[in-house]
Amino acid sequence: MALSHRFADALVFAANLHASQTRKITGAPYVGHLLRVAGIVLEHGADEDEAIAALLHDAIEDQGGPAAKELIERRFGQRVAEIVQGCSDTDQTPKPPWRERKEAYLARLADASPSVRLISAADKLDNVRSLIESYRLNGEAIWRHFHGGREGTLWYFRSVLEVQKQAGASPLVEELDSAFRELLRLVGEV
Numbered sequence: 001m002a003l004s005h006r007f008a009d010a011l012v013f014a015a016n017l018h019a020s021q022t023r024k025i026t027g028a029p030y031v032g033h034l035l036r037v038a039g040i041v042l043e044h045g046a047d048e049d050e051a052i053a054a055l056l057h058d059a060i061e062d063q064g065g066p067a068a069k070e071l072i073e074r075r076f077g078q079r080v081a082e083i084v085q086g087c088s089d090t091d092q093t094p095k096p097p098w099r100e101r102k103e104a105y106l107a108r109l110a111d112a113s114p115s116v117r118l119i120s121a122a123d124k125l126d127n128v129r130s131l132i133e134s135y136r137l138n139g140e141a142i143w144r145h146f147h148g149g150r151e152g153t154l155w156y157f158r159s160v161l162e163v164q165k166q167a168g169a170s171p172l173v174e175e176l177d178s179a180f181r182e183l184l185r186l187v188g189e190v
Helices: 005-017 031-043 048-055 065-076 078-087 098-110 114-145 149-167 171-187
Strands: none
Touching (some): 005 031, 005 048, 005 065, 048 078, 048 114, 078 114, 098 149, 114 171, 149 171
């Protein structure tokens, strides 16, 4: 599948939207995460709308709530906007408490579209891979960067993985499972 100008437009849009945002631990530009998630979904058969939604998967949650959703819908269509909404744990400002948001997201993920589950799995795979790398460099100190701390963060990834497995096996879910098991071994949970 060839990607059209829409994907290029989404890439520029995402880079501008997240220009001041950085990754929690490394401080790396956030766009790197968005590119990796888009790459993962493309490797796992995404269509162009799904690839665009992967680039924008955190836009509603982190960059404008309902106004961001409206802008995404106008620029990239209803399907992309709905997928991005499905990937968001909230569109409220201020955000509800961390655990409440994550539990609500898990409940929605169980019934989410295959497109939302694809991007969610890719997002979590990249996040787990980043955690593994950061843990190897910084050890237990990484957990102070997460609202859920060590226990909550591991609970959340374990729960996402369980929901993804219940929705059906796929090579991507298997990759996520493998990466999460590596993280657990690394932190001494297995």
